[in-house]
Amino acid sequence: MDNISLEIPRHSFTVILGANGSGKSTLLSVASGVLKPFSGHVEILGKPLDYYSRRELARTVSVLPQDTSVRFPFKCGDIVRMGRYPYKRRFHLPSTRDREAVERAMSITDTAPLVDRLITHTSGGEKQRVLIARVLAQETPLIMLDEPTSAMDVKWSLRVLAIMKGLCSKGLKTVLVVMHDINTAVQFCTHLVFLKKGRVFASGTVDEVLKPEILEQVYEAPASIYRPPGFVRPQVIFSPDPDTAG
Template sequence: MAIEMEAVRFGYRGAEVIRGASFAVPEGSITCLLGRNGSGKTTLIRLVNGILRPQAGSIRVDGHDVALSPRPAVARRIAFVPQEHQGVFPYGVEELVVMGRNPHLSLISRPGRRDFAAARAAMEAVGIAHLAGRDYMQISGGERQLVLIARALTQETPYLLMDEPTSHLDFSNQHAIMAIVRRITRERGVGVLVAMHDPNLALAFADRVVMLREGQVYRAGPAAEVMTPEHLQALYQMPIDVVALPDGRRIIVTEAR
């Protein structure tokens, strides 16, 4: 059971952005996309989510080709958490979270008891049940990101896509949110594909890492094997070292420029 990408190619207006990418996202693990700006991370997330279609190759979710699947069917297998959500209408937190049930509802039906129960369970899981009655636009950035994660969990999908979900958050909230994602991954067996800028976050939380360089998969595999000084230096084109701490954790350091 996995998201499988095989020899995928994609480009915009004749300029190829993804060049023969192949990797897998297994259930019950966090797979992190790492790469410099413009390496194709967001494009890959959109391809997996079915927003874009590969121009060559295939993307399968548990054996089903995403490009050939109806949009509601994809939404019942994959949930998406964006970088941030700039709301227009003053939705309440619970109201926004229960929207995650939309792929399970018909065009004319409204959320019922089971749908609100799923929303409440998701809010409990990420620790925001106390915000249920609040205005989404009146809570902090970290809380809004947790609302988006809860909405995705309410879809009850086996896979979760996240496009740089911590990029606008402070250091504390970055680690808090990734710790919640890791716990949910373990408890629910969800397969997570997350695009990140910060390799230290990937080193701390990812089970697997896919390094993208100019649209190609440069390295992919278990985080401990992929995130070596040599691979990181080649990826980011700068001096990098990986230092082991006394408690066994590792951190990435570089020279000040």
């Protein structure tokens, strides 16, 4: 990645999009502090990332990486309770707030029935929901998710994104998500960031940047935008290049 300059509006639901290898996951890793930039700096809520202690950062940013593999047979309830680690005092039992945060997160994600099931005995979609419950139980103002619905069916993909949209709309969270499905993304997000070859090609509200000329340069395919009956937001159609379609 090179020469990235980007500001995520507070309480926005921002989705990072772009072709494979454009730097989406790398950008999220740098923004969350997992990777250090070679130059420049990252600020979170107006404070340089380097100024945060590990515990303070964990109380500010919760992250769901792209790789959600869990190799140890923890119970799903224990996985979600791990989200409360930044608030735990050594040698103290979970507080009432800890228990309520875990119960609320598992209720929202409909993972309460999985509380005693081993995470290694869940489907890919169930595992993602449990890990999203952990993120919610962490109760941070900023949430970063990398392909959070990749293993979910349509019903739960839409529901999880609706949950994130609701948290932003109420002014409770700022959410930054990496996705590939542009048509699903635009139904929920407030802002889009398009990356190309490690740089920000375009960023802004959906209305500002969801344009054929931008999409065609980012994805290198002919693009059209239309609004199906009953849809509040537009949809994108990519068509084959006539010179290569055969």
